[in-house]
Amino acid sequence: MMPETMPCTLVTWEEVYRLCREAARKIRTAGAPVDMIVAIARGGYIPGRLLSDMLGVSDLTALKIEHYRGAQKQREVLVKYPLNADINGRDVLLVDDVCDSGETFAVAVEHLRRSGTSRSLHTAAMQLKTVSEFVPDHYAGTIGEWRWIIYPWAVNEDLSSLIEKMRLDTRDPVRLRQAFRRLHDVDVTLRQVEDALGLLDD
Structure with missing residues (x-):
């Protein structure tokens, strides 16, 4: 159960744009090939769309994973709506808004690997919480002291x-x-x- 007191941060639309722009810069600098973006719904929808624009990638699709309902964590991480796209031979970028515990990314990566044989698979998030056991390949900023992020x-x-x-x-x-x-x-x-x-x- 969520504690009675829990520090939160309210992120603005301007900050979202800045974070996505920085993530796109890091992806380009790393030379990571991307010709398809898969957003993790629902948090990854808007970052995925912004990155598709910033990286010039028109193929954008999504899969839905349930981990949180509002600020309440669910017991299991479940793929509610699986990927419905052919990723064989594609350079896939998997995108979410934040990497919190890392469980959502881990489940999504495993799901994509079972869904097809992509030529490459990279992961990206606007923000990474340093407590996460999973570290995305690309992220714009880190959050050291755990806080709930309100996008x-x-x-x-x-x-x-x-x-x-x-x-x-x-x-x-x-x-x-x-x-x-x-x-x-x-x-x-x-x-x-x-x-x-x-x-x-x-």
Whole structure:
């Protein structure tokens, strides 16, 4: 179960673009051949699309692995929707937003190896947590002290999950915003809190 207090970092769209740009630079500098990108859904969708643009790679596909639901970790890492593309003879880049424990990447790599014989297979993430047992071939930045990373495409989902776990006797956005600062060391806007509450009320 997620601890009552857990430090979080809210990543902006500008930071996402900067991280993907840096990852693309490192991939090009390393001379890694890429003619197909496989995004790990859902976190890898947007980084995968940005990298496809930055690297000039038009073949972009995805597979879905479930490890987290909101900020809540699931018991098993499962391939929910397998790869539906031919990777034989291709130079594949497997992309996710963050490499946390490394379990998602490890399962995805094994799945791709069972799915076909690619000419090469490289892995990339915007950010690597140094506690991870799996280290991607390419990453833009590292996170030394463990924190939960809230990316802009998952703000409502993550904040609503955190609100549920806080188990406070209030749904007042102002008080919840204060609780996010106190319990999770993160500044969120009132609108973000209100939108997250909207998910819980649906």
